[in-house]
Amino acid sequence: MANGRVVQTADRTIGSRQLAALLPAEVLAKPGYRALADAVRTLILDGRVALHVRLPAEREFAEAVGASRATVTGAYDLLRESGYVRSRRGSGTWTELPDGHRPVGAHALIGAGGYSPDGDPGIDLAIAAMGAPDGGLADALAWAAARLPGAARSPGYHPFGLPDLRTAVAERFTRRGLPTRPEQILVTAGAQQAFALVVSLLCRAGDRVVTENPTYANALDALRHARLRTGSIAVSDAGWDMEIAESTLRQTVPRLAYVIPDFQNPTGALMPPEERLRLLAATRRTGTWLVVDETVADIALDVPAPAPLASLAPRGGADHVVTIGSLSKTHWGGLRVGWIRATAKMIAELTAVRVAADMSGSVLDQLVALPLMAGLDRSLPPRLAQLRTQREALVRSLQRHTPEWSWRLPPGGLSLWVDLGEAVSSPLAERAAAAGVHIGRGARFGVDPGTFEHRLRIPYTLPPERLDEGVRRLASALHDGVPLPSTVERPHWVA
Secondary structure, three states, rough: OHHHHOOOOOOEEEOOOHHHHHHOOHHHHHHOHHHHHHHHHHHHHOOOOOOOOEOOOHHHHHHHOOOOOHHHHHHHHHHHHHHHEEEEOEEEEOOOOOOOOOOOOOHHHHHHOOHHHOOOOOEEOOOOOOOOOHHHHHHHHHHHHHHHHOOOOOOOOOOOOHHHHHHHHHHHHHHHHOOOHHEEEEEEHHHHHHHHHHHHHOOOOOOOOEEOOOHHHHHHHHOOOHHHHHHEEEOOOEEOOOOOOHHHHHHHHOEEEEEOOOOOOOOOOOOOOHHHHHHHHHHHOOOOEEEEOOOOOOOOOOOOOOOOOHHHHOOOOOEEEEEEEEEEOOOOOOOOOHHHHHHHHHHHHHHHHHHHOOOOOOOHHHHHHHHHHHHHHHHHHHHHHHHHHHHHHHHHHHHHHHHEEEEOOOOOEEEEEEEOOOOOOOHHHHHHHHHEEEEEEEHOOOOOOOOOOOEEEEEOOHHHHHHHHHHHHHHHHHHOOOOEEEEEEOOOOOO
């Protein structure tokens, strides 16, 4: 596939040129066997090379990277010894994970669990989400418990979602300026399942898709898992360049475009209305499905909450827009309730895909979600006030402990996209993990290998004292007297 970004084929093999295209430039410039093994190991851990994929033969790979066969043999031997590949005579060398390692995506959800020197549980700066607000979840659970016996008299299968919850989600879209009927809503187990369902319905392996770069790491994982060819639209500190976006759409004619226009993850940028109109028009011209992620749209800290992007389209001009959202950021990630808003026809098709995967969502979770949706306008202001306080605390901590770093204060969202000034994000994250701080290194959010190594995503979702301790440990890891190796040349922004 183009640029080596799709690493799987129907027979689960990656070609030598495909694998070479994923390697950092400095490894290709001087391919020693240890550096080659480390680079392939990183690709496996990141999910850029999937598990149970056959690697190229040693001679072919050596030719592709400009190394001797002995160098590649040494690299493969190191990978076998460390448990990242297995070989069987006559069948080749296949990727795997050593015992005790978790698949890509699971690391970010586990956080710093397990780190406990002197009873310290560690500090999780990888997950950009808060715990549940005090009292609200318990009240909602009590409300739901009183209604559960009545719901339990039915078989409990609601593949479209509970009718009352579909109505509540539709009414919220309508109040925000996008008239919506309940039949245009599918309730899902979170926004990630919503995105995976949309991709499963609309795309086939090898299709071309476009995302922002950087973008939400778990969305990239879903696209790689679906074996899609991924192009990108750069998002810098200045936001989106719509001329480049329009050109990319026109030249690639992707099947699907995935965007986060509201407090973009990880940059926090907010797409202006005129750029939203241009994006709507450009995707309609190319026949591209536009998937809009509104997961953090309500986390508006310094500006009014934006209207749904689809609401800006002229009448009948947004049928190609699919909007996804959830309660994970406004309430709690442990409450697995999300939704898809699309045409009624597409919702029916998506539900058929959903039934093949998990039949129906949790009735109890959806019952709990009902009073939370009804009280969102009351519960959200104190939540936002708390986030503003924590954002200010994170900024003060960064200014105190790491004054050499820089960032742009986002008008909303849950994190800062911090510029380290040098490409040390991955080694810093590893060193910080040893100090009990789990952090989202920049490369996890990049479409292309080796990008954003000069960035960290640091959420302000913890209490101020934990944020300060986390930044203090990051600074200590950075300044411990042993220079961090620069992983890649700092990339140029497209602006």
